[in-house]
Amino acid sequence: MNLRRFLPKSLTGQIALLVAAALFVAQAINFGLMLNDRREGRFNQVIVPSVTRLIDANERLTAHADPAENGRRRPGYDQRTRVQLHATQPLPGGEERRLDIEDAIRRGLADGGLNPKQVFAVVRPIDGNRQFVRKMSPERAQRLRRLGAELQIAVQLPDGRWLTLQTGWPRTERVLIWQLLAQTLILYIVVLIPVLLATRRIARPLRTLAVAAQGFTPGNGADPVEERGPSDVRAVIAAYNSLSLRVNAMLDEKDRMLGAIGHDLRTPLAALRVRIESVEDDEDRNRMADTIDEMNRTLDDILSLARLGRPSEPPTDVDLSALIDAVVEDFRDLDMPVQFEEAPRLKMRIRSNLMRRAVRNLIENAVKYGHGAEVSLVPGDTSVSIDVADRGPGIPAEQVEAVFDPFTRLETSRNRETGGIGLGLALARAIVRDAGGDIVLANREGGGLVATIRLPR
Amino acid sequence: MSDQPHLLLVDDERSIREPLAQYLTKQGFRVTQAGDAEGARARMAAYAIDLVILDIMMPGEDGLSLCRHIRETSEIPVILLTARSEETDRIVGLEMGADDYVVKPFSPRELAARVKVILRRAAAGGARQHAPDSGSFAFAGWVLKTGERALVDRDGVSVPLSTGEYNLLHALVTRPRAVLTRDQLLDLTQGREAAAFDRAIDNQVSRLRKKIETDAKNPDIIKTVWGGGYTLAAEVTRL
Numbered sequence: 001m002n003l004r005r006f007l008p009k010s011l012t013g014q015i016a017l018l019v020a021a022a023l024f025v026a027q028a029i030n031f032g033l034m035l036n037d038r039r040e041g042r043f044n045q046v047i048v049p050s051v052t053r054l055i056d057a058n059e060r061l062t063a064h065a066d067p068a069e070n071g072r073r074r075p076g077y078d079q080r081t082r083v084q085l086h087a088t089q090p091l092p093g094g095e096e097r098r099l100d101i102e103d104a105i106r107r108g109l110a111d112g113g114l115n116p117k118q119v120f121a122v123v124r125p126i127d128g129n130r131q132f133v134r135k136m137s138p139e140r141a142q143r144l145r146r147l148g149a150e151l152q153i154a155v156q157l158p159d160g161r162w163l164t165l166q167t168g169w170p171r172t173e174r175v176l177i178w179q180l181l182a183q184t185l186i187l188y189i190v191v192l193i194p195v196l197l198a199t200r201r202i203a204r205p206l207r208t209l210a211v212a213a214q215g216f217t218p219g220n221g222a223d224p225v226e227e228r229g230p231s232d233v234r235a236v237i238a239a240y241n242s243l244s245l246r247v248n249a250m251l252d253e254k255d256r257m258l259g260a261i262g263h264d265l266r267t268p269l270a271a272l273r274v275r276i277e278s279v280e281d282d283e284d285r286n287r288m289a290d291t292i293d294e295m296n297r298t299l300d301d302i303l304s305l306a307r308l309g310r311p312s313e314p315p316t317d318v319d320l321s322a323l324i325d326a327v328v329e330d331f332r333d334l335d336m337p338v339q340f341e342e343a344p345r346l347k348m349r350i351r352s353n354l355m356r357r358a359v360r361n362l363i364e365n366a367v368k369y370g371h372g373a374e375v376s377l378v379p380g381d382t383s384v385s386i387d388v389a390d391r392g393p394g395i396p397a398e399q400v401e402a403v404f405d406p407f408t409r410l411e412t413s414r415n416r417e418t419g420g421i422g423l424g425l426a427l428a429r430a431i432v433r434d435a436g437g438d439i440v441l442a443n444r445e446g447g448g449l450v451a452t453i454r455l456p457r
Numbered sequence: 458m459s460d461q462p463h464l465l466l467v468d469d470e471r472s473i474r475e476p477l478a479q480y481l482t483k484q485g486f487r488v489t490q491a492g493d494a495e496g497a498r499a500r501m502a503a504y505a506i507d508l509v510i511l512d513i514m515m516p517g518e519d520g521l522s523l524c525r526h527i528r529e530t531s532e533i534p535v536i537l538l539t540a541r542s543e544e545t546d547r548i549v550g551l552e553m554g555a556d557d558y559v560v561k562p563f564s565p566r567e568l569a570a571r572v573k574v575i576l577r578r579a580a581a582g583g584a585r586q587h588a589p590d591s592g593s594f595a596f597a598g599w600v601l602k603t604g605e606r607a608l609v610d611r612d613g614v615s616v617p618l619s620t621g622e623y624n625l626l627h628a629l630v631t632r633p634r635a636v637l638t639r640d641q642l643l644d645l646t647q648g649r650e651a652a653a654f655d656r657a658i659d660n661q662v663s664r665l666r667k668k669i670e671t672d673a674k675n676p677d678i679i680k681t682v683w684g685g686g687y688t689l690a691a692e693v694t695r696l
Contacts, residue, residue, distance in 0.1 A: 272562070273561075273563065273565070328619075329664065347614050
């Protein structure tokens with residue numbers, strides 16, 4: 001399983017997670033230090049008095065070995081220090097020994113001049129119903145219960161007898177954990193809310209910027225993105241705005257240049273077209289006129305292809321069936337063998353003149369290479385297909401993609417008369433893709449090629 | 458000499474102007490040339506010009522501005538020469554009051570044919586029809602937009618027309634209720650584009666009827682006149 005999937009992706013989420021993690025680590029360190037501190041404090045509070053009591057009791061119980069003399073109610077029990085003297089090991093086995101406490105006691109006893117043979121220390125939870133607790137004064141019993149645990153120490157004296165002592169053992173860890181949780185919660189609320197607010201302040205203008213950049217269409221005259229948020233973000237937005245201005249300026253420049261190129265090339269073409277009128281031979285003159293027309297069409301295609309990114313024509317509702325019919329009719333007016341099975345009216349939202357150009361280019365290719373075209377309109381549920389089929393030589397399967405590249409032409413068809421397939425097809429595809437569709441070429445069964453324009457409905 | 462139509466050819470490109478003047482002279486016109494708008498004004502003041510052929514793209518004052526000036530001060534027909542076939546140019550040019558336009562590179566024969574058509578029209582109608590091409594025409598629920606060369610139905614859906622169909626419909630719509638013979642229609646439609654020269658008018662009419670009539674067999678809009686030709690029977694409103 002990949003945990004990365006659960007990590008937040010947004011700026012706000014990541015910063016919040018980072019801050020939360022940092023807070024948690026800081027709290028954990030804080031807690032560790034506090035725990036250590038408490039433990040040391042507890043040693044001083046509990047172990048030092050216990051050691052003192054043990055040493056004291058040892059002196060009193062062993063130095064004056066006559067029990068009757070002291071008039072004790074319980075033999076071997078020191079009333080003042082509440083330490084009991086036993087002849088044998090008094091602790092029940094099986095409980096977990098606290099070696100750290102034992103060490104501390106051993107050291108304390110040694111400092112006081114007592115070197116015990118063995119030291120046992122056990123911490124066990126308080127059972128409030130136990131005999132000795134009930135016998136205690138109510139205040140002591142309550143204090144013990146609040147502490148939550150008792151420490152029992154058994155020390156074997158050098159002479160083999162045992163001293164035992166019980167004392168309260170504060171279980172501070174539990175309290176500390178609750179404290180830590182409460183603290184962390186408060187910290188989270190105090191720190192995370194401003195962090196979330198601050199990052200949202202940064203993230204929102206960034207998101208606006210992302211939307212603007214994604215929807216960037218050159219020349220659509222979109223307003224610049226409002227500069228909001230912290231200065232860094234403002235700087236990014238300002239940079240984007242000036243970038244889009246520069247891109248638009250460059251595209252305007254390109255359009256102007258293309259216009260100039262078009263004008264500069266059309267003028268000599270026009271001059272040539274006028275001059276060939278003086279050619280006496282009709283056939284010669286017609287060929288020249290055809291060549292000039294073809295050059296002019298290619299020039300049109302180049303200019304259209306270059307300008308396609310920012311078309312000046314808005315999409316309108318058009319009867320696609322009538323559009324194809326009109327294009328086909330123009331070919332038939334020139335006595336070209338183009339067939340179109342009349343189709344029912346089909347309303348589409350397209351750029352009419354560009355789509356006419358795309359259909360015309362496909363039919364032109366079919367007429368040029370296949371000596372005729374059969375055009376059909378196939379409406380589907382989600383898309384519409386315009387098939388332009390011919391009975392020409394088709395295209396080798398491995399070259400089907402290559403013919404779409406502008407300015408490339410199939411090796412087999414490289415001659416003067418058949419010029420322009422690459423550009424015309426590239427332009428048609430660019431137009432159709434701009435409308436959200438695509439053009440697919442396929443070889444027909446029985447020979448020939450079928451070019452299909454597929455448009456989304 | 459004086460019965461020859463006098464044309465003024467205004468173009469800054471000598472490479473086009475001179476051979477074109479030569480060709481038009483050979484076609485039986487008297488041609489005077491000008492290289493810019495200023496020269497054109499001077500020659501128009503000096504001669505009785507019958508028709509002006511005007512290049513749009515010229516340094517200094519451009520063709521559109523000169524065209525507007527001509528339209529404001531006289532009734533002389535104007536044919537524009539344009540380097541671009543962009544829709545906006547067409548609209549602007551025709552709004553400026555030009556009678557026709559050709560897109561470079563053009564066939565000189567076609568230009569000469571259009572010059573003849575416009576001169577004949579001017580001679581026949583006396584006063585020229587003011588900018589017959591411009592604007593939109595509404596008839597029988599349809600709108601023919603000349604600027605975009607589009608036919609739009611009641612629902613705003615445009616129905617593309619072939620060049621021949623458009624020219625025919627345009628000829629009918631600009632002359633509502635007039636009976637136009639096949640020869641007249643051929644004459645009116647062939648002046649505009651190279652296409653549709655040999656196409657039979659009857660064929661075009663039946664195609665148009667299929668597109669715009671509710672019942673193509675019993676037409677209400679384009680009616681056949683026995684022995685005459687065709688007429689547009691619907692009310693036409695200029696928009």
